[in-house]
Amino acid sequence: MRVLAVAALALALAGPAAAAACAHPRTSLGYLEGQVMCPTCHTTLDQSDSDAARQIEAFIRTRIAQCATAKQIEDELVANFGAGILAAPPKKGFDLLAWWLPIAGVLAGALLLAAGVWRWSRRHPDEPEPAASGLDPDEERRVDDALAHWE
Amino acid sequence: MSGRLKLTGQVLALACVAGLLALLVWRLTHQEHAPKVGSEAPSFTLRRLEGSGSVSLASLRGKTVVLNFWASWCDPCKAEAKTLERAWEAYRARGVVFVGVDFHDVTGDARRFVAVHGLTFAMVQDGSGDVTGRYGISQVPETYVVGPDGRIVAHMAGPVTGAPFAAEFRSALAKAAA
Numbered sequence: 229m230r231v232l233a234v235a236a237l238a239l240a241l242a243g244p245a246a247a248a249a250c251a252h253p254r255t256s257l258g259y260l261e262g263q264v265m266c267p268t269c270h271t272t273l274d275q276s277d278s279d280a281a282r283q284i285e286a287f288i289r290t291r292i293a294q295c296a297t298a299k300q301i302e303d304e305l306v307a308n309f310g311a312g313i314l315a316a317p318p319k320k321g322f323d324l325l326a327w328w329l330p331i332a333g334v335l336a337g338a339l340l341l342a343a344g345v346w347r348w349s350r351r352h353p354d355e356p357e358p359a360a361s362g363l364d365p366d367e368e369r370r371v372d373d374a375l376a377h378w379e
Numbered sequence: 380m381s382g383r384l385k386l387t388g389q390v391l392a393l394a395c396v397a398g399l400l401a402l403l404v405w406r407l408t409h410q411e412h413a414p415k416v417g418s419e420a421p422s423f424t425l426r427r428l429e430g431s432g433s434v435s436l437a438s439l440r441g442k443t444v445v446l447n448f449w450a451s452w453c454d455p456c457k458a459e460a461k462t463l464e465r466a467w468e469a470y471r472a473r474g475v476v477f478v479g480v481d482f483h484d485v486t487g488d489a490r491r492f493v494a495v496h497g498l499t500f501a502m503v504q505d506g507s508g509d510v511t512g513r514y515g516i517s518q519v520p521e522t523y524v525v526g527p528d529g530r531i532v533a534h535m536a537g538p539v540t541g542a543p544f545a546a547e548f549r550s551a552l553a554k555a556a557a
Contacts, residue, residue, distance in 0.1 A: 308485060344388075
């Protein structure tokens with residue numbers, strides 16, 4: 229009887245342990261839910277409660293339990309649904325533009341701003357020296373006299 | 380700011396605005412709409428759900444084609460599956476072809492759906508939803524009946540078992556098979 233109990237306990241412990249054993253760190257449903265789109269509602273899975281989203285979540289859950297990596301699961305979903313199933317475009321080919329264009333835009337904006345600031349801060353050599361005040365020397369002398377009178 | 384730099388900035392800003400406007404116009408003019416009854420059915424070539432090979436609508440020219448868009452996660456699709464299979468069995472001898480277009484679906488689940496409901500007509504898969512988009516499908520199930528000339532005879536947006544469509548479905552099939 230005791231032997232049977234020990235065997236049952238060993239089996240109960242060995243089952244989940246075997247299921248949990250993966251050659252690599254297991255990916256999570258939470259992570260993939262943010263990476264994968266719901267094809268019918270065009271939001272990520274974590275923001276969708278549609279039937280299609282729930283079906284894909286079930287598929288991901290099953291594949292995670294089978295020790296599939298995030299990359300493998302994403303590849304399988306792309307093969308099934310096309311590249312549009314991923315929230316972020318692939319980093320290759322034409323899709324690279326989606327990654328580089330925003331960076332290029334920000335850089336171009338920064339360059340334009342820097343050029344503008346540089347121009348503003350740099351006085352042109354043949355520009356006349358601006359007067360210290362808007363008054364001509366005669367008026368300035370009269371203002372000084374008037375001020376001296378009040379002091 | 381020098382005149383040239385200012386002009387360059389203005390040209391760039393105008394180019395950005397023009398580009399965004401062009402994008403908006405392109406998006407508005409290229410929105411998918413459901414093809415109207417009497418218009419040409421959008422062509423497609425889609426891979427079979429089971430086995431290898433593909434099915435193209437062009438290869439079915441000369442036959443009446445019932446195109447049923449479905450997905451395994453769609454409950455009304457389950458409800459109409461038996462009706463479709465019965466209709467296929469009744470009309471296949473009269474040269475009517477049924478094609479099930481499974482869209483936005485996990486292949487394994489779609490195959491299980493076909494097996495569970497005992498569907499025997501041709502099944503193709505539109506995983507990306509491109510073809511489905513050209514037919515203006517917003518929610519499944521939807522069914523088109525395409526005449527032998529490739530023009531749309533009927534369109535039912537909902538299960539063919541539903542009260543609004545059951546009679547229309549039978550009438551379209553009878554008309555097409557006549």
